[in-house]
Amino acid sequence: MFRRHQQEEQEGWLKELFQSRRAGAEFMLPWTIDTYVTTVAALKKSFSPAELKTVIDAHKDVRIDTAHLRVAHLLLQVMDRCDSDGVHSRHGSDPRELEAKCRQLDDGKAAVLILWASAFWRGQSTGEQAMEKYITLK
Numbered sequence: 001m002f003r004r005h006q007q008e009e010q011e012g013w014l015k016e017l018f019q020s021r022r023a024g025a026e027f028m029l030p031w032t033i034d035t036y037v038t039t040v041a042a043l044k045k046s047f048s049p050a051e052l053k054t055v056i057d058a059h060k061d062v063r064i065d066t067a068h069l070r071v072a073h074l075l076l077q078v079m080d081r082c083d084s085d086g087v088h089s090r091h092g093s094d095p096r097e098l099e100a101k102c103r104q105l106d107d108g109k110a111a112v113l114i115l116w117a118s119a120f121w122r123g124q125s126t127g128e129q130a131m132e133k134y135i136t137l138k
Contacts, residue, residue: 006066039112044135047101050093052117052135054078057087059117069111075102077114 014024044052055074058081082088082095105113120126120134 036112036115039109040116041138043109043113043116047098048093049132049135050088050091051098051101053091053131054082054088054093054095054098055113056117056120056131056134057081057090059114060121062118064115064118069114070107071102071105071110074105074110074114075099078102 011021014021014028018024018027047055055078058078062077078087079095079099082098088095088098102110102113120131123130123134
C-alpha cells in the first residue's frame with residue numbers, strides 16, 4: 001500500500017514538473033545513472049576489496065525497499081550478517097573497520113552502496129570469480 005502511494009506521488013510529481021512521466025524519466029535517467037556510477041567509483045576507493053565483498057555478501061537475498069536506503073539500514077544489515085553468519089570472515093574484513101567506514105557515509109552514498117551490493121545478486125553469475133570481477137569493474 002505504501003509503495004503504491006509512493007509510486008503515485010512520484011508519477012504525479014513527474015507529470016507536474018515535466019510534460020509527461022516519460023519526459024521526466026528521460027530527463028532524470030542519465031543524471032541518475034551518472035550519479036550512481038560516480039558514487040560507486042568513489043565507494044570502491046573508500047572500501048577495501050574484502051570490505052566490498054562483505055557488503056555484497058551481506059545483501060544476498062535482501063529485498064530492497066526505498067525506506068531502507070539509509071546508513072542505519074546498511075549498518076544493521078551488514079553488522080547483523082557479520083554477527084550471525086560471519087560474512088566478514090569469509091572475505092577477510094574487519095567488521096569494526098567496516099562499520100566505521102559505513103558510519104562515515106551519508107544516506108545518499110549508503111543508498112548507492114546498498115543498491116550496488118544488491119544488484120550483484122541479480123546478475124547472471126554470482127560466484128567468487130564473478131564477485132571479484134564485479135568489485136573491480138569501472
